[in-house]
Amino acid sequence: MTTPKASHPSQPEPEPPGAAAVGPPVGWRQLLSSTESHMLIVGLLLALGIAVAVGIGLMLAPQATLDYAAVIGLNLVIGRAGGMSYGFASGLGHLDVVLCNLVVETAQVLVVYPLFVLAWRQLIDVRRMAPMLEQLRAAAESGQTRVRRYGIAGLFVFVFMPFWMTGPVVGAIIGFLIGLRPAVNLAVVLSATALAIVIYARFLEQMDAWASAVHPYAVFALIVALAVLAWLARRWWRRHGPPPGPGE
Numbered sequence: 001m002t003t004p005k006a007s008h009p010s011q012p013e014p015e016p017p018g019a020a021a022v023g024p025p026v027g028w029r030q031l032l033s034s035t036e037s038h039m040l041i042v043g044l045l046l047a048l049g050i051a052v053a054v055g056i057g058l059m060l061a062p063q064a065t066l067d068y069a070a071v072i073g074l075n076l077v078i079g080r081a082g083g084m085s086y087g088f089a090s091g092l093g094h095l096d097v098v099l100c101n102l103v104v105e106t107a108q109v110l111v112v113y114p115l116f117v118l119a120w121r122q123l124i125d126v127r128r129m130a131p132m133l134e135q136l137r138a139a140a141e142s143g144q145t146r147v148r149r150y151g152i153a154g155l156f157v158f159v160f161m162p163f164w165m166t167g168p169v170v171g172a173i174i175g176f177l178i179g180l181r182p183a184v185n186l187a188v189v190l191s192a193t194a195l196a197i198v199i200y201a202r203f204l205e206q207m208d209a210w211a212s213a214v215h216p217y218a219v220f221a222l223i224v225a226l227a228v229l230a231w232l233a234r235r236w237w238r239r240h241g242p243p244p245g246p247g248e
Contacts, residue, residue: 043114046107047111074106079167101200102197112136114137116173140173155189168189171189
């Protein structure tokens with residue numbers, strides 16, 4: 001595994017997330033003194049704020065809140081294209097869709113990215129989350145070489161481009177692996193995410209207006225179908241792997 005540049009050279013090289021051996025307990029002061037711990041606290045507060053807002057909204061405006069909740073859930077499960085296309089199809093405004101998805105993806109980065117880093121440094125025990133963190137690590141390492149060559153610009157393009165497994169969480173982990181400072185890493189990842197969401201919104205809004213003559217949810221249905229096909233193809237690839245080479 002390629003390891004990030006160590007910010008403290010005197011510290012021993014940590015093991016990957018989920019592989020941490022049992023060692024001396026980490027004190028709360030050491031844990032809370034890290035920048036990533038502060039990010040995690042902000043991310044958890046933001047996630048809690050989203051949950052509270054949805055709960056209050058269900059009491060005051062149930063129908064509209066269900067649409068927002070669907071946008072949030074679809075963004076988390078399928079991705080921003082699924083959440084945004086549903087938002088436009090359900091009648092939410094342009095700014096509502098953009099802000100909702102931006103808040104959700106920011107919360108994702110501020111929760112998952114610091115969890116990964118704290119686990120990498122063995123400051124927290126995340127053995128129950130090890131499979132998910134291992135998948136994120138593998139996805140980040142697969143794109144790390146390309147991003148490292150171009151540095152910050154490469155990371156910005158990686159997060160901005162709408163390819164499979166190139167979202168803000170994986171991008172933030174790549175930024176960590178190539179040694180970017182946390183503040184710089186977050187600034188690059190979140191700015192690329194915001195720009196991508198704005199462009200996505202403009203494109204999907206136009207697509208939704210064009211396809212609404214067929215059905216209001218035509219674009220959303222197409223995106224869901226593509227997401228299912230991609231998921232099935234990924235499962236097949238994992239199970240069967242690449243075809244054997246010549247002479248094998």
